[in-house]
Every structure is written in C-alpha cells, then in structure tokens.
Amino acid sequence: MITAERKPMEEIFRLIEPYGKILLVGCNECVTVCHAGGRKEVAMLASALRMGRMKLGAPLTVDELTLERQCDPEYAEELAMVVDQYDAVCSMACGCGVQTVAERYQGLPVLPMVNTEFMGSSESNGVWAERCAGCGNCVLGLTGGICPIARCSKRIFNGPCGGSTKGKCEVSPDIDCAWQLIWDRLKQLGQTELYSQIMAPKDWRTARDGGPRRIVREDMAI
Amino acid sequence: MKSDSNLEKVLAAGNFAVTGELGPPRGANLQAIKDKASHLKGMVDAVNVTDNQTAVVRMASWAVSLVLKEMGMEPNYQMVCRDRNRLAMQSDILGAAALGINTMLCLSGDHPSFGDHPQAANVHDIDSIQQIQMVANMRDQGRFQGGAEIDTPPRLFVGAAANPFGDPFELRVLRLGKKVAAGADFIQTQCIYNMERFAEYMRQAVDMGLTEKTKLLAGVTPLKSAGMARYMAKKVPGMDVPDEVVKRIADQPKDKQAEEGIKLLCEQIEQLREMPGVAGIHLMAIEWEHRVPEIVERAGLLPRPQV
Numbered sequence: 001m002i003t004a005e006r007k008p009m010e011e012i013f014r015l016i017e018p019y020g021k022i023l024l025v026g027c028n029e030c031v032t033v034c035h036a037g038g039r040k041e042v043a044m045l046a047s048a049l050r051m052g053r054m055k056l057g058a059p060l061t062v063d064e065l066t067l068e069r070q071c072d073p074e075y076a077e078e079l080a081m082v083v084d085q086y087d088a089v090c091s092m093a094c095g096c097g098v099q100t101v102a103e104r105y106q107g108l109p110v111l112p113m114v115n116t117e118f119m120g121s122s123e124s125n126g127v128w129a130e131r132c133a134g135c136g137n138c139v140l141g142l143t144g145g146i147c148p149i150a151r152c153s154k155r156i157f158n159g160p161c162g163g164s165t166k167g168k169c170e171v172s173p174d175i176d177c178a179w180q181l182i183w184d185r186l187k188q189l190g191q192t193e194l195y196s197q198i199m200a201p202k203d204w205r206t207a208r209d210g211g212p213r214r215i216v217r218e219d220m221a222i
Numbered sequence: 223m224k225s226d227s228n229l230e231k232v233l234a235a236g237n238f239a240v241t242g243e244l245g246p247p248r249g250a251n252l253q254a255i256k257d258k259a260s261h262l263k264g265m266v267d268a269v270n271v272t273d274n275q276t277a278v279v280r281m282a283s284w285a286v287s288l289v290l291k292e293m294g295m296e297p298n299y300q301m302v303c304r305d306r307n308r309l310a311m312q313s314d315i316l317g318a319a320a321l322g323i324n325t326m327l328c329l330s331g332d333h334p335s336f337g338d339h340p341q342a343a344n345v346h347d348i349d350s351i352q353q354i355q356m357v358a359n360m361r362d363q364g365r366f367q368g369g370a371e372i373d374t375p376p377r378l379f380v381g382a383a384a385n386p387f388g389d390p391f392e393l394r395v396l397r398l399g400k401k402v403a404a405g406a407d408f409i410q411t412q413c414i415y416n417m418e419r420f421a422e423y424m425r426q427a428v429d430m431g432l433t434e435k436t437k438l439l440a441g442v443t444p445l446k447s448a449g450m451a452r453y454m455a456k457k458v459p460g461m462d463v464p465d466e467v468v469k470r471i472a473d474q475p476k477d478k479q480a481e482e483g484i485k486l487l488c489e490q491i492e493q494l495r496e497m498p499g500v501a502g503i504h505l506m507a508i509e510w511e512h513r514v515p516e517i518v519e520r521a522g523l524l525p526r527p528q529v
Contacts, residue, residue, distance in 0.1 A: 153333050153335075154303075154304070154330050154331075154333060154344070154346050154349070155346040155349070156330060156346070156349040156350075157349050157351075157352065158349050158350075158351040158352070158397070158400055159349070159397075160388060160389075160390075160393060160397070161330045161350075161385075161388070161460075162330075162383065162384075162385030162388045162412055162459075162460045163332070163333070163385075163388065163459035163460045164388045164389050164390075164459075164460065165388065165389055165459055165460055166389055167389060167390075170332070170333060170336075170459035170460065171333050171335050172335075177389070179393070180389060180390055183390055183392075183393055184390075195393070195396060196396060196399065196400065198351055198352075198355065198400055198403060198404055199352075200352065201308065201347075201348045201352045201356070201367060202347075202348075204347065
C-alpha cells in the first residue's frame with residue numbers, strides 16, 4: 001500500500017493560514033490502514049486545527065468528510081454538492097488523492113495534510129517498511145522475493161556491496177542488507193545458482209525515468 | 223595488450239605490482255595535487271585517483287588523472303556509480319581515454335549519506351558489475367552500452383574493487399567471480415588487517431581459478447595511531463580489524479604508534495608477497511603520501527620495474 005505520515009503541525013498551520021473555512025477530507029484506503037488520514041485522523045486533526053486557530057485568535061471552521069477512495073473521480077465527485085462553501089479543501093489522502101480532487105475542483109485550493117512516503121507493507125504494529133519502488137518490471141522471481149531496487153540503498157543488482165556488515169546495510173544498522181536477505185532466501189529455496197548470473201543493466205523506461213506512466217486497459221474502457 | 227596501461231605491463235611481465243592512491247583536493251588547487259603526487263612518483267606503478275571519495279565533493283577524478291599523466295605517472299581513474307548514469311559514465315570514459323588515461327577502476331561508491339551532500343539524489347543507474355561489463359564491452363566489442371558502435375573504442379585496463387571482509391562471507395568470493403566474469407582485468411581489495419580471513423578468501427579465489435583470470439592486488443593501509451585503528455575497527459563499514467592489531471598499536475606510546483603501524487604494514491606486505499594468487503599490493507596511505515617512499519623502500523619494493 002501507499003504509506004503516508006501527517007505533516008508537522010507548524011507546516012499545516014502555515015498552509016491554512018489564509019483561510020477561515022475549510023473542508024478536511026480523509027480517505028478510507030491506504031492512509032486509513034497506516035493511520036495517517038482515515039476518519040479518525042481527520043477528526044483528530046480537525047479539533048487540533050480548531051483549537052490551534054482559536055489560540056491564535058483567528059478561529060477556523062473545519063468540516064470533516066472521509067471519502068471511500070480519494071484517488072477515484074467517482075468518489076471525488078461526492079464533494080461537488082458542498083465544496084463551494086469552503087475557502088479550501090485540505091486533503092489527508094496520499095498525493096494521488098490530493099491531485100484527483102484538485103483536478104476536479106479547478107478553482108479551489110486543495111492542500112496536502114500528509115506527506116506521501118512509499119509503497120510498503122506492515123512489518124508489525126505501527127511499523128511500515130518500503131518494499132516496492134514501482135519500477136514497472138519486477139525482478140522478484142530472480143531475487144528470492146526480495147527487491148534489490150527498493151531494499152538495497154544503492155539499488156545494486158549484483159550485490160552485496162562492500163559495506164554489508166553482519167547482515168546490515170552500511171547506511172544504517174536499522175536497515176537490513178537486501179543482498180544478505182536475498183542470499184539467505186536463495187539458499188533456502190535451493191536457487192543459489194541465480195546469484196552467479198550477472199543481472200544486466202536495467203531498462204528504467206518502465207520506471208519513472210520513462211516519464212509519467214499510465215496504464216491503458218482498452219478491454220475495460222467504456 | 224589490451225591497453226597502454228603501465229599497470230597492465232608491469233603485471234604482464236610478472237612483477238609484484240604496487241599501486242598507490244591520491245585523494246583529489248577539495249578545491250581548484252593544482253599545486254596540492256602536484257605536491258602529493260611528487261611523493262608517489264617512481265614509487266608505485268599506478269596511482270588510484272579517487273572519485274568523490276566517501277561521498278564528499280572533490281576535484282574530478284579524470285582531471286586529476288590527467289595532471290598525473292602530465293607529470294609522467296600512471297593514473298588509475300576511479301569512477302563510482304553513485305554520481306552518474308550510464309550516459310555520463312560513457313562520455314567521461316571516452317574523454318579520459320582520448321586524453322591518454324589507460325587504467326580505470328569501477329566502483330559502486332559510498333552512499334551519499336556519509337558525505338557532505340547527504341541530500342543528494344544518488345543515481346545508481348547501473349551497478350559496479352554492470353559498469354565493468356560496460357567498459358569491457360566498449361573496449362572489446364567497440365559498442366556503447368546501448369548497442370551503438372563506437373568510432374575509436376577506448377583502450378583501458380579495467381579494474382574493480384573487492385571487499386573480502388563484508389558479509390555474507392560466502393558471497394564474497396562469488397561476487398569476485400562475478401566481477402571477473404564481467405571483465406575485470408585487475409582487482410584491488412579493501413584494506414586487509416585480518417590476515418587469516420584474507421588467506422581463506424584467497425584460498426577460495428585460487429581454487430575457483432579466479433586469480434588466473436584476473437590480477438589481484440591486496441589492499442593495505444598503514445595505521446597511523448591507535449585512534450585510527452579503533453576508528454577503522456568500529457566505524458568503517460565492511461572493515462575487519464582484529465583486536466590484537468588495535469592492541470599492538472595502542473600498546474605503544476603515542477609518539478611510537480606511527481612507527482609501529484609502518485612496521486606492521488611491512489610485515490603484512492611480506493606475508494602478502496608469499497600468498498598464492500596475490501599479484502601485488504594496493505597501498506592506500508590516506509593523506510600520508512609523504513610516507514609512501516619510506517614504506518615502499520622498507521618493504522623492499524624498490525626500484526619499481528621499468529616496462
């Protein structure tokens with residue numbers, strides 16, 4: 001899923017400073033799962049903003065709403081009935097949600113309340129970790145199911161680099177060496193011969209380097 | 223011969239090679255390069271010119287390499303994957319080769335988080351093994367990485383680095399094998415302090431026939447003080463400095479520690495010369511270029527062969 005974290009309060013107050021009435025919009029998908037922008041976080045941020053602005057002597061009206069999925073135009077459409085009552089929409093969705101709403105309501109400021117982080121999975125309660133870099137051409141079948149692009153600090157395809165120590169990355173002892181993990185898994189799977197093959201330079205065109213990407217499924221088009 | 227590299231000639235003639243290292247200045251100071259280089263002239267067969275080492279900005283490696291070339295020395299032009307994509311690498315390689323640089327070393331590079339621009343985007347378009355293959359193909363197939371033909375391919379003696387002490391240990395020789403398969407003509411290793419572990423690494427490399435396909439130069443660095451020994455042991459990723467080595471330096475009074483470091487180094491070089499598969503040493507003096515003449519003299523490595 002896409003992970004996100006709420007922006008620092010000072011930054012949020014700066015962003016909303018010019019406005020007196022805002023609509024704070026959450027999303028029921030990824031940001032709900034990572035506790036960054038679901039219904040609960042919308043309620044908490046709304047009251048923090050009201051109190052904060054009260055203290056500043058510039059009261060703020062905050063209405064709350066959480067969409068099923070903010071990155072879909074169908075759901076963003078639900079705002080149409082109410083949106084013109086507000087000075088700005090403050091979105092607690094990921095960057096995709098913010099942009100979907102901004103695209104639909106051209107004349108209205110749509111402000112991000114969270115920082116979108118990475119594609120990750122939940123490691124344990126309250127811990128999310130990067131797992132995928134969305135490169136558009138998955139090599140997990142060759143690397144024991146562990147991604148050398150998302151999980152090696154140097155994106156090495158033929159790793160590990162010289163800095164790998166006791167299974168940890170040279171960048172930080174908090175980061176597992178992806179190639180140690182890959183090697184351990186290849187051994188477990190009896191696929192160590194996969195390591196001796198030289199992986200060729202990657203074609204990054206399938207990643208962001210090919211320009212902004214789109215998926216077009218003609219069979220799905222109406 | 224694959225190139226006009228002095229290092230290639232020295233090794234091909236069966237000599238025990240000695241390479242040195244020079245870190246470019248953090249400024250546009252030409253005299254600083256010349257001063258450092260003057261200590262190395264005639265003392266080593268090639269001088270590694272580091273490329274933004276430890277992810278800290280320094281003068282371009284190709285530029286400093288050219289200065290050494292003009293001083294009549296053989297530069298070993300280092301290039302890291304961290305700072306360039308494959309286009310920038312290949313254009314720099316062509317430029318370096320055209321200017322008479324004959325030897326180059328392919329490296330991943332330290333992560334930017336260690337350097338003076340931790341905010342930087344790190345490129346890592348290709349990794350060091352892919353880089354070795356790219357340079358070897360540029361020379362041998364006359365092809366760019368993208369497939370197009372090169373008018374006048376670069377003639378370079380292509381090197382790579384190896385760290386016998388990183389983890390997992392069992393992958394270390396396999397990774398060396400990959401670098402050799404990718405086309406590395408020579409290998410320079412990370413600094414060696416744990417001789418036992420290195421000997422084991424070399425046994426495996428020799429058994430796999432790797433030292434017949436490539437020339438392996440063992441990396442050595444003099445320990446200048448107990449503080450440096452402790453720093454190397456604790457802070458440098460992938461470094462293995464045994465406790466007894468740290469203790470040996472630390473047991474000396476402060477003003478004798480540097481001397482003990484050089485003594486230890488000379489003993490290590492002696493051991494390395496005897497070790498099967500070791501074709502030479504790579505002496506990384508790290509801002510101690512002025513002591514290199516004394517070190518190579520005491521280690522019995524002079525005079526350097528004229529080939």
